[in-house]
């Protein structure tokens with residue numbers, strides 16, 4: 001399959017580049033800039049994209065463009081730091097800009113070219129700039145602060161841009177990437193949902209042959225889609241175990257079971273473990289301890305079930321491509337990942353399984369699209385992110401059956417009202433950012449005085465969180481209409497016993513996070 005290799009120089013948006021290329025239906029992998037050349041050549045790339053990154057090319061030990069990239073004679077697109085590294089490597093000059101350029105800018109083409117056309121808005125983020133072109137290059141476009149905002153050596157098919165075509169703030173960025181990938185590299189668009197499914201099915205069949213395969217379904221999108229994929233590949237050999245922790249959102253457990261059992265015919269063993277989890281969590285208030293207990297309890301139950309079912313040789317795991325990328329560059333692991341270590345669905349390290357990872361090469365959006373194509377309902381595959389440890393993360397203080405139920409009800413009201421108002425974003429369609437990307441209720445370990453009828457009350461507080469975000473790394477609080485907030489607060493206080501006060505969280509991330517814990 002035609003492939004574009006993105007070499008990662010450490011930018012926050014490197015993964016986005018590979019995702020955008022795949023949105024053009026061309027397969028792309030993101031590899032560290034200093035990965036072994038053999039690994040790259042296994043993929044037989046049709047071209048290279050050099051990502052942005054935080055370094056300056058003239059610093060000691062700054063990452064450089066590897067020789068094999070140039071020797072391959074394949075087309076290259078340098079983005080931001082990638083442009084500077086290419087310039088430096090080919091004998092041009094890079095210097096600090098008189099003015100650091102961060103944010104929107106307008107570029108004006110200087111000459112007709114294959115990469116970009118017309119004046120357009122772009123997103124800049126750089127402190128260095130090209131002072132002198134390497135030999136063979138011409139400037140393609142300028143911006144107010146960058147006389148060389150894009151450049152090319154059309155003989156060698158080397159292109160570079162100072163801005164970030166991969167981000168949404170460069171509205172015509174996808175066109176630029178399409179020009180590079182489809183026209184300049186002439187890559188064929190072979191990465192389609194059908195081909196992904198076909199390839200994966202074959203890979204799974206080859207791996208497991210006639211053996212039994214076990215799957216741990218946690219209720220999350222990844223484990224559900226992974227299970228559906230293995231069902232399609234080796235249906236009769238799959239045994240899936242759904243551990244219902246009692247910590248899922250309203251209606252979720254039933255929905256997941258129905259989709260897998262009824263719609264897809266998965267042989268699902270459901271373990272109702274709500275009581276076991278509650279017991280294990282009794283008296284625990286510290287968030288990391290809650291996560292650890294949930295992770296360990298999940299594993300223990302799963303182990304028991306695996307033993308009961310003859311301990312098959314293979315185990316399905318919902319690893320997705322960002323996990324693979326991050327574990328290959330541990331220094332880049334985001335703070336966000338630190339918290340995900342004890343996710344429900346984490347696997348027993350001492351169990352001797354061979355792993356089947358059907359989603360290993362897929363980004364989250366691809367997982368969702370594949371899930372839908374396999375017959376899972378949109379309401380499951382496109383639902384909003386939810387932490388592995390479930391409602392426990394959002395039930396601050398001690399976890400009891402009563403408090404979890406209180407939280408679940410308040411959360412369901414919020415979601416219900418947002419949905420009715422058309423403000424619940426389900427599809428992570430990058431071009432429709434309306435509505436909240438994530439919304440949920442949090443139950444606080446705080447009681448306050450209220451008055452209901454003639455009665456004084458002393459009850460708990462629910463905080464509502466609703467954010468807009470593209471990538472969950474940064475987020476802003478959603479400017480929900482006052483009338484809607486009033487209605488939600490009113491319904492929660494009236495319908496959820498034990499709650500007499502509702503507050504709305506108006507902090508962005510950073511400095512806050514999306515979850516409370």
Ligand code: XMP
Nearest residue numbers: 339340343385386387388389472513514515
């Ligand atoms: P924060 O709270 O760090 O969350 O701003 C960013 C995104 O990550 C989700 N999140 C988790 N997801 N296991 C998960 O699978 C976790 O333990 C976890 N903690 C946070 C959060 O919902 C948000 O989308």
